[in-house]
Amino acid sequence: xxxxxxxxxxxxxxxxxxxxxxxxxxxxxxxxxxxxxxxxxxxxxxxxxxxxxxxxxxxxxxxxxxxxxxxxxxxxxxxxxxxxxxxxxxxxxxxxxxxxxxxxxxxxxxxxxxxxxxxxxxxxxxxxxxxxxxxxxxxxxxxxxxxxxxxxxxxxxxxxxxxxxxxxxxxxxxxxxxxxxxxxxxxxxxxxxxxxxxxxxxxxxxxxxxxxxxxxxxxxxxxxxxxxxxxxxxxxxxxxxxxxxxxxxxxxxxxxxxxxxxxxxxxxxxxxxxxxxxxxxxxxxxxxxxxxxxxxxxxxx
Numbered sequence: 001x002x003x004x005x006x007x008x009x010x011x012x013x014x015x016x017x018x019x020x021x022x023x024x025x026x027x028x029x030x031x032x033x034x035x036x037x038x039x040x041x042x043x044x045x046x047x048x049x050x051x052x053x054x055x056x057x058x059x060x061x062x063x064x065x066x067x068x069x070x071x072x073x074x075x076x077x078x079x080x081x082x083x084x085x086x087x088x089x090x091x092x093x094x095x096x097x098x099x100x101x102x103x104x105x106x107x108x109x110x111x112x113x114x115x116x117x118x119x120x121x122x123x124x125x126x127x128x129x130x131x132x133x134x135x136x137x138x139x140x141x142x143x144x145x146x147x148x149x150x151x152x153x154x155x156x157x158x159x160x161x162x163x164x165x166x167x168x169x170x171x172x173x174x175x176x177x178x179x180x181x182x183x184x185x186x187x188x189x190x191x192x193x194x195x196x197x198x199x200x201x202x203x204x205x206x207x208x209x210x211x212x213x214x215x216x217x218x219x220x221x222x223x224x225x226x227x228x229x230x231x232x233x234x235x236x237x238x239x240x241x242x243x244x245x246x247x248x249x250x251x252x253x254x255x256x257x258x259x260x261x262x263x264x265x266x267x268x269x270x271x272x273x274x275x276x277x278x279x280x281x282x283x284x285x286x287x288x289x290x291x292x293x294x295x296x297x298x299x300x301x
Contacts, residue, residue, distance in 0.1 A: 071248035078272040081228055081280065083240060084138060087217040089157030091165040091172070094134035098245055099301050101127075101292075102136045102238040104225045107153060107175050108146035108183070109234040115286040116176040122289040132301050137172070139221040140234050148187050151209065153218050155191045158208035163200055170198055229282055230269070236284040241299045243279055253298040254281060261285070 084102050086092060101123070105112045127133045139157065141149035152175065160168035174194045175182065182190035188209075192202050208214065225231050229238060251270075258268040261283060271280040281295070 071251070074248065074251065075243075075272055075276070075279075078270060080272045080274050080276070082274050083278060083280075084136065084224060084229075084238065085220075086136065087221060088161045089139060089153075089214045089217040089221065091137035091156075091160055091168045092134065093128055093136075093165055093169065094131060096131055096134040098242040099133040099296075099299065100136060100240040101133050102138055102240070104138050104140035104221075104229075104231055104234060104236040104238070106140055106142050106146055106149050106234040107156060107172065108149045109142065110179070111286040112235045113176040113179045115235050116173065119287065119289045119292065123292055126293070127296060127301065133296070137169070138225065139218045140225045140231065140236065141218065141222060142234060148183065150215075150218075151187060152191070154209045154212070154214055155188075155195070155205065157214035157218050158205045159195065159198075159200065161214055162204060162208065163198075167198055167200065171195065174198075229271075231282070231284060233284050235286060237282065239281040239295065239299070240273070240278045241281070241301075243277060245300055246279060250298055250300060251279065254295060257291075257294050257298055258283065260291075 103115075124135075128135045139153045141153040143149055156168055156172055156175075159171050171194055174197065175191075178190070178194070188206075192206060195202050195205050225236070229236070255270070258270075258281070261268055264285075266283065266285050268281065268283040271282065272278070273280060
């Protein structure tokens with residue numbers, strides 16, 4: 001009896017041992033699956049991270065390669081502004097679209113007068129008349145310091161509107177040639193005399209001035225000059241040069257020439273047109289012909 005009980009007890013213990021062994025093997029299998037799954041997840045995550053890093057590195061290398069062109073890097077650093085708007089009151093000489101010289105002027109400005117009489121004739125003969133550049137005169141009347149800036153700008157604007165740029169430029173030249181005369185007495189009387197000397201209808205121009213017909217356009221020129229290009233004195237200039245005519249070396253030459261201005265307390269700005277077609281070079285001062293000539297040559301004109 002005892003032996004039989006012992007035998008049954010042994011069988012029971014053996015059975016329990018086998019069951020524990022099976023359970024243990026089963027648990028091990030489950031743990032192994034979890035472990036392998038965890039390794040797989042880590043590998044997937046690791047692969048994703050490495051792929052992302054490689055992609056970013058590739059993007060950076062690509063950008064570095066794209067930005068390796070110093071001219072492009074330089075242009076990307078420039079402030080963008082619109083080209084000056086041409087209005088009916090402005091003077092436009094020439095039709096060259098690659099190079100345009102803009103002058104922002106005040107007819108009562110003595111420095112504008114000096115530039116007109118001493119520098120402009122050579123620029124006209126060498127660059128405007130030959131078609132190498134176009135020339136645009138825009139209004140920048142300094143109302144606060146020149147009491148006749150407004151009326152003189154309106155006379156010029158009215159002539160440009162009704163008789164075109166050639167006649168307007170001729171009137172401007174007469175005004176500068178007789179600079180002291182019309183500022184001594186009744187300016188409008190002298191302006192009417194200059195208008196008549198050009199064979200124009202005095203009554204038509206006088207009526208245009210008296211009704212302030214062109215004043216809004218002159219004011220728009222003024223605000224454009226001060227708010228967009230930040231000029232504060234006259235004469236001021238903006239050279240627009242088509243980018244497809246330039247290389248980076250040209251721009252560096254231009255900068256070297258412009259830096260000469262700082263010796264005289266003057267400054268400059270280099271901008272990019274909104275359409276990214278033109279490099280815009282702005283500066284002020286009644287500078288001599290030789291200075292403009294240096295800039296034009298550096299720009300491949």
